[in-house]
Amino acid sequence: MTTLSPYDSMSPVNQAAYRAKGAAATLAPLPRAAKDDALLAVADALEVRASEIVEANAQDVAKAREAGISEGMIDRLTLTPERVRAIASDVRDVAALPDPVGEVVRGSTLPNGIDLRQVRVPLGVVGIIYEGRPNVTVDAAALCLKSGNAVLLRGSSSAYRSNTALVRVLRDAVGGAGLPADAVQLVPGEGRDSVRELMRARGLVDVLIPRGGASLINTIVQESIVPVIETGTGNCHVYVDADADLDTAVEILVNSKAQRVGVCNAAETLLVHQDIAPAFLPRALDALAEAGVTVHADERVMAYAKDSAATVVEATTEDWETEYLSHDIAAAVVDSLDRAVEHIRLWTSGHTEAIVTSSQQAARRFTQLVDSTTVAVNASTRFTDGGQFGFGAEIGISTQKLHARGPMGLPELTSTKYIVTGDGHVRR
Known part of the structure; x- marks a missing residue:
């Protein structure tokens, strides 16, 4: 009798999240050098394959113009060779930043002799739901990799070809550097059902971060059963x-x-x-x-x-x-x-x-x-921007007051755990 794993009965979205969870477990203990090497490989690949990315993006831009999208939104969607080079430069900037994982937030020796430390650890699997800004695809992936997280990327249909090309480049570079390619994935599907599934993947996805307009953010905050870090609109x-x-x-x-x-x-x-x-x-x-x-x-x-x-x-x-x-x-x-x-x-x-x-x-x-x-x-x-603040690329700007507020850089993509070290200590 063949025993099926839970994976076999999962939807494509949950399968992607399941693979991401495995990738996150591999990433969490990696030293900084391994993550930085992967990021530098990503930056090089973006520049080498810029024409492939720009060509895919041009199809998205043409489709957006046909649909009557405003020039302001088209500007957010557009990638040029210069913008791709700037994105690659941002990735190198992230690689140069200190690694937050393992940082001791606070620590002390308790009166009973126990050593207590609170240290930064990755969040795990981070889902990013965002609108037509393909640069977010790379920014999010770079920050998540540097902070030891796997990332599930769900961009808008308006940037689908751009995001597909970018994630293909990212996965090739990450896998080529010896890290699990599934640390960076595009969420399967273009329809709303895939977003709903992602919002319900509690236990597989550790946190969702929405980036976009008020309607998108409010929908995710109100409907998601996965914890959400709320990024806000900019009035x-x-x-x-x-x-x-x-x-x-x-x-x-x-x-x-x-x-x-x-x-x-x-x-x-x-x-x-x-x-x-x-x-x-x-x-x-x-x-x-x-x-x-x-x-x-x-x-x-x-x-x-x-x-x-x-x-x-x-x-x-x-x-x-x-x-x-x-x-x-x-x-x-x-x-x-x-x-x-x-x-x-x-x-x-x-x-x-x-x-x-x-x-x-x-x-x-x-x-x-x-x-x-x-x-x-x-x-x-x-x-008000992570890059301008010296954080490297940002994952978003949080307008809530829990966990993270303002531009979210690397430390905001970590949680903490306590490490208690004793010498045969028992509580009496």
Whole structure:
């Protein structure tokens, strides 16, 4: 009589998770050098096979344009040879980072002589569900490998050809470096059923990390029985205080909004102190117009738009809560810093808020009162990024308050365990 293993009766998604679990067990004890060698092999393979990746991506981009996808979203989807080289460079940066696995978080010798250490360990199998950004495929794989985790990648159908090509390159490089190729897998299937199965693979998948719009994130948080690290949408604010330097404020505003519009750390709302509005808003509106940004303005901002070249439309309540991911920004005049904070508290997604001010007192009060993952003082919201923070590529930006908050680098992809070492100790 032949005994079947549980694997034989599993769905393709659960089979992939089962293989990932085995790969994770192999990865967990590996020394840093083995993981770094694999990452460097990945980076080299990405560059050598860039044309294969770009060709597959071009098919996704063409399909997206036919479907009428916005240019901001197409920009997120697009891979060029230069972007592939940049992704490879990010992988090398991750390889150069310290290995968090085995780090002693805290330790002591207890009064009874027992040695107690809390050390970092991999999470195990990490599932990533994300929308049309194929660079996430490589970022997630690199960070998971470095932190000793196996990864299951479930990108959107809009990037299916790109992700398939990327994962093929990743698996070849990882396997060629002597690590289990199943440490990096694309979740089988393009339909929603595969996502549902992944969300129910408790016991095979240790944690899910969603990256994308509010609808995707909310669905996974509400329906998954696998633990979820919630990454949030980016309804980010720039507040220009009464004591702001005008040149600095204009530059930070335009960079925050228009440097790259289809990303979660792009500014979506401008708040301006009433005292500086007469001097600042005419310049700001002209600068936004030059950057091709449409302003969704309240009545007080409208009053400064009459002689401006800016495209200005009347703001509605919906504008204050919208993550545009496009060349649009909501704008309002506020009576005070505290009113700006009240507005932010009401509408923010908890991602990033910035204040532009020459007043240390105002900066201190703003940073104390605003409760978001990142509060920037005289700096663009675009700096909220794992790479910009020196973490290497990030797995996402967590807007929750448990386990991880803000850009999630390598330490955030670990858990901990306690190691208790005695000398025949027994409890009495």
